Amino acid sequence: MKRDSNIDQYFQKRLSDFEVAPPPGEFDKIVAQLPEEKKKPTFFWWGITAAVLTVLLSLPFVFQTNEELGEPVISNIQEESRTLENLVEMHENETLEEVEGPSLTQSDIVVAVQETKESTNERSEFLRRRMQEDIDELERMERSMALQAHKLNTLNELDEFSVALAEDLSNRLELQAMIEQSFDNSGIFVQEYRKDNRVPDVLKIFPLEQIRLIELSEMQIVNRFFSRDNNKSSPEE
Amino acid sequence: MDEQVLIKHCTRGNRLAQRQLYEMHAGRLFAVCLRYLQREDAEEAHSNTWVKVFQGIDGFRGESKFSTWMTRIAVNECLMMLRRKNVFFSELDENAPTLQTEEHEESDTAHLLHLIANLPLGYRTVFNLYAIEGYSHKEIAEMLSINEGTSKSQLARARGILRNALEKNVFKI
Numbered sequence: 001m002k003r004d005s006n007i008d009q010y011f012q013k014r015l016s017d018f019e020v021a022p023p024p025g026e027f028d029k030i031v032a033q034l035p036e037e038k039k040k041p042t043f044f045w046w047g048i049t050a051a052v053l054t055v056l057l058s059l060p061f062v063f064q065t066n067e068e069l070g071e072p073v074i075s076n077i078q079e080e081s082r083t084l085e086n087l088v089e090m091h092e093n094e095t096l097e098e099v100e101g102p103s104l105t106q107s108d109i110v111v112a113v114q115e116t117k118e119s120t121n122e123r124s125e126f127l128r129r130r131m132q133e134d135i136d137e138l139e140r141m142e143r144s145m146a147l148q149a150h151k152l153n154t155l156n157e158l159d160e161f162s163v164a165l166a167e168d169l170s171n172r173l174e175l176q177a178m179i180e181q182s183f184d185n186s187g188i189f190v191q192e193y194r195k196d197n198r199v200p201d202v203l204k205i206f207p208l209e210q211i212r213l214i215e216l217s218e219m220q221i222v223n224r225f226f227s228r229d230n231n232k233s234s235p236e237e
Numbered sequence: 238m239d240e241q242v243l244i245k246h247c248t249r250g251n252r253l254a255q256r257q258l259y260e261m262h263a264g265r266l267f268a269v270c271l272r273y274l275q276r277e278d279a280e281e282a283h284s285n286t287w288v289k290v291f292q293g294i295d296g297f298r299g300e301s302k303f304s305t306w307m308t309r310i311a312v313n314e315c316l317m318m319l320r321r322k323n324v325f326f327s328e329l330d331e332n333a334p335t336l337q338t339e340e341h342e343e344s345d346t347a348h349l350l351h352l353i354a355n356l357p358l359g360y361r362t363v364f365n366l367y368a369i370e371g372y373s374h375k376e377i378a379e380m381l382s383i384n385e386g387t388s389k390s391q392l393a394r395a396r397g398i399l400r401n402a403l404e405k406n407v408f409k410i
Contacts, residue, residue, distance in 0.1 A: 029284060
């Protein structure tokens with residue numbers, strides 16, 4: 001009995017997990033016998049959801065139309081149709097009256113057409129002239145406005161220029177006065193300036209362009225200064 | 238990928254998951270089929286097994302191991318194939334052959350499979366069902382439409398033949 005059990009266990013142990021390679025290409029044959037792959041019904045359910053939402057959202061409008069707007073709309077339509085009927089009746093009466101008036105001859109019609117044509121021509125000529133006048137007027141206004149604007153611009157520019165000139169002039173005068181004052185105070189200034197060949201401290205507060213102007217003025221002042229010195233020294237000699 | 242995930246994808250018919258599941262278990266299932274049938278029939282039974290596995294995978298509830306569930310399907314498929322061939326398991330082969338015990342180059346396990354494959358059909362089937370699959374004689378009797386006594390005697394004869402073969406072939410049991 002034990003030997004029987006042993007032989008069973010022996011075979012079971014060895015064969016229960018034993019593997020043999022299946023024939024190649026078998027899986028494809030198996031798949032060929034299977035139904036098509038199930039697609040996810042995502043789009044279907046999205047479609048259903050969208051349709052349900054649309055219906056739910058449109059329900060309030062449907063009820064509003066039926067309950068709140070139904071009666072007034074109908075009464076409005078009825079009223080309008082009555083008004084229209086009245087208008088049609090009035091128009092028919094007017095037409096009948098016109099038709100029932102004195103009968104027209106062919107010459108009357110020709111004259112009437114001629115008159116209408118003439119009056120239309122006159123009217124159109126009148127309108128054309130008015131239009132041309134308006135155009136001319138507009139062009140004149142445009143030119144005048146452009147000229148005015150140009151004038152204004154020029155005036156503004158002139159103002160700005162005159163302001164700049166005045167400022168420049170005052171700066172120059174102020175500067176000249178300061179330099180003259182400096183020279184009057186001491187004749188050493190010019191000597192130091194020449195010796196060190198640098199911009200004196202008194203001029204450092206001015207921008208470079210103005211310093212150039214100062215240099216030009218300075219030359220004149222220096223000339224004058226020396227000429228004065230010469231004049232002073234000459235009588236002593 | 239995890240087997241449970243593969244099974245889930247297989248229920249939706251995902252081909253990639255089916256291929257991975259096939260590659261995981263095909264070798265073992267084909268060996269099961271080869272224990273019951275000759276190679277040609279085993280191939281057919283194996284293929285049919287997989288078709289049934291994929292078609293019926295929705296019905297797998299996870300109450301047993303998936304490999305056990307598939308093995309049961311494979312065994313049933315092999316038995317159905319034998320029935321289609323009008324095999325009557327109640328007939329005992331009184332002239333039981335002596336198995337070939339020549340020197341073999343294949344592995345020990347492959348040789349054991351070879352020994353089982355050379356058993357008479359009734360002996361082989363009962364031995365497989367009882368010793369390896371673990372069915373009782375009562376269950377085997379119902380499956381093969383035989384009585385329990387027949388199942389027991391076929392098992393005893395199968396064991397005797399295999400023991401002789403193994404003793405001659407220096408297998409230690």
